[in-house]
Amino acid sequence: MSQIEVRDLNVWFDKNHALKNVNMDIEGKRITAIIGPSGCGKSTFIRTINRMNDTIPSCSVKGSIKVDGNDLYGEDIDVTQIRKRIGMVFQKPNPFPKSIYENIVFAPRIHGVRDRKALDAIVERSLRRAALWDEVKDRLDKSAYNLSGGQQQRLCIARALAVEPEIVLFDEPCSALDPIATAKIEDLLIDLKNDYTVVIVTHNMQQAARVADTTAFFYLGELIEHGDTQRLFEKPDEKLTEQYITGRMG
Amino acid sequence: MTRVRYTEELEQLDREIVQMGETAKDMVRKGVQAFLTSDVALRDEVVRLDLDIYRQEQMVEKHCIELVALHQPVASDLRTVTTCLKIITDLNRIGRYGRDIAELSDHGDLDSSFRRIVTVPLMAELSMAMVTDSIAAFVARDDRAARELFARDDEVDSLWNTIFRESLTYMIEDPRNITAGTHFILVARYLERIADHSCNIGDRVMFMVTGARLDPYARKGSSHKPGHAAPSDDDRERKVTSTDGYYTIPLDEK
Numbered sequence: 001m002s003q004i005e006v007r008d009l010n011v012w013f014d015k016n017h018a019l020k021n022v023n024m025d026i027e028g029k030r031i032t033a034i035i036g037p038s039g040c041g042k043s044t045f046i047r048t049i050n051r052m053n054d055t056i057p058s059c060s061v062k063g064s065i066k067v068d069g070n071d072l073y074g075e076d077i078d079v080t081q082i083r084k085r086i087g088m089v090f091q092k093p094n095p096f097p098k099s100i101y102e103n104i105v106f107a108p109r110i111h112g113v114r115d116r117k118a119l120d121a122i123v124e125r126s127l128r129r130a131a132l133w134d135e136v137k138d139r140l141d142k143s144a145y146n147l148s149g150g151q152q153q154r155l156c157i158a159r160a161l162a163v164e165p166e167i168v169l170f171d172e173p174c175s176a177l178d179p180i181a182t183a184k185i186e187d188l189l190i191d192l193k194n195d196y197t198v199v200i201v202t203h204n205m206q207q208a209a210r211v212a213d214t215t216a217f218f219y220l221g222e223l224i225e226h227g228d229t230q231r232l233f234e235k236p237d238e239k240l241t242e243q244y245i246t247g248r249m250g
Numbered sequence: 251m252t253r254v255r256y257t258e259e260l261e262q263l264d265r266e267i268v269q270m271g272e273t274a275k276d277m278v279r280k281g282v283q284a285f286l287t288s289d290v291a292l293r294d295e296v297v298r299l300d301l302d303i304y305r306q307e308q309m310v311e312k313h314c315i316e317l318v319a320l321h322q323p324v325a326s327d328l329r330t331v332t333t334c335l336k337i338i339t340d341l342n343r344i345g346r347y348g349r350d351i352a353e354l355s356d357h358g359d360l361d362s363s364f365r366r367i368v369t370v371p372l373m374a375e376l377s378m379a380m381v382t383d384s385i386a387a388f389v390a391r392d393d394r395a396a397r398e399l400f401a402r403d404d405e406v407d408s409l410w411n412t413i414f415r416e417s418l419t420y421m422i423e424d425p426r427n428i429t430a431g432t433h434f435i436l437v438a439r440y441l442e443r444i445a446d447h448s449c450n451i452g453d454r455v456m457f458m459v460t461g462a463r464l465d466p467y468a469r470k471g472s473s474h475k476p477g478h479a480a481p482s483d484d485d486r487e488r489k490v491t492s493t494d495g496y497y498t499i500p501l502d503e504k
Contacts, residue, residue, distance in 0.1 A: 205324070206322060209324070233324045233325060234324075234325060234328070234329075234461060235325065235326075235329075235461030236325055242325050242326060245324050245325055246253075246323065246324060246325055246326065246327045247252060247253040247256065248252055248253060248257075249252070
């Protein structure tokens, strides 16, 4: 059974039908890339996976998304718990205006962790997991804003990992980063899939080709094709996919 | 339409392959002509063309590498580029066989019995038509036309066997025929290889169009195994079909 099962998912923003009858299975502990031209519904799609779209009043969602068999849009669902299990990293690094340490412990504190030793352990584990520990271990009390863009993004990844999620969603995590910082994040993503399910939205098709196990192509709110990344980039089944990845559309 | 320059570059690649194919065919055509008419001047021209085709191969290779480095082609575009990289080797080999044939032109006067080996021009015609059609299949992205080449290769193999046996007979009859006979056998072998290379091109075209790799043992409809030039008995009986006839040698004037 797939970890995430999306069935007949439709999303509207007022009258704008942003996602149309999306059916998709996302395997656990794998990297799934979502590609497609701007406005195709990629970000909308991953934002439905941790109910981030709930914060937009005009948004309405129909259909079901099951994670490990539980419907995220079912009744009696605690959205905070969903977002603890399903973390998210955004396009622009968005650390809190706090120290590196406080950035990491912010969410665990909300979830009730008070013990200083436990928090210290979470900080070290999360920063190590995000391949940032060695670079910042001597200045944990310094402002996160002093870090470089790539480091800030890895801090955001560490922050997402601090609450031990099962799934981490990345919305264009490298589009604001230089190639070296991008390469570090990509290495990190591949490393992360040993422990987490990763879904990444990217404009960079080469990035999808490099890191993802499976790739899904969205176009005008529809899922056109989803399959093994290598096959999708070598011999896509759908003509639209071919046109998009060869740069003749979009 | 987006990526205008990239699309133009890919179209240019097609034109370069067609041009290289023309050079390769020119070398074979002139090589066979030089061989049959012992024309040393024509032989020298083919040797000069060898440099041309070598440069063309380098040019296409450079172009393909630039396309990969600068435009990162994927899917059918990537298959097109890798196909070009592969088939330029075949086209270069075809041209080189043309040169090899031309270099056998210095065999002195032919014994009258060898004049009767009319199958050489026919074999050349068949092989050349296969080269033409393999490049046409490439340009048209026609995997069916590419597949048809394999059946035609059997006809060429059959002719190779005929020439081999005929030459052998004349050589046994009179040892003075051994040089000429050996030359004829070599020429027939080169022509047979040219047809094989056009099949290789067809094989790449099929991959380029469909993305599927063909089982090498399945690509021919006959019992042939790859690398075996000599046809099996049932293939020997196969009738040689006519060709489009652009290849003519004035045999009577020799």
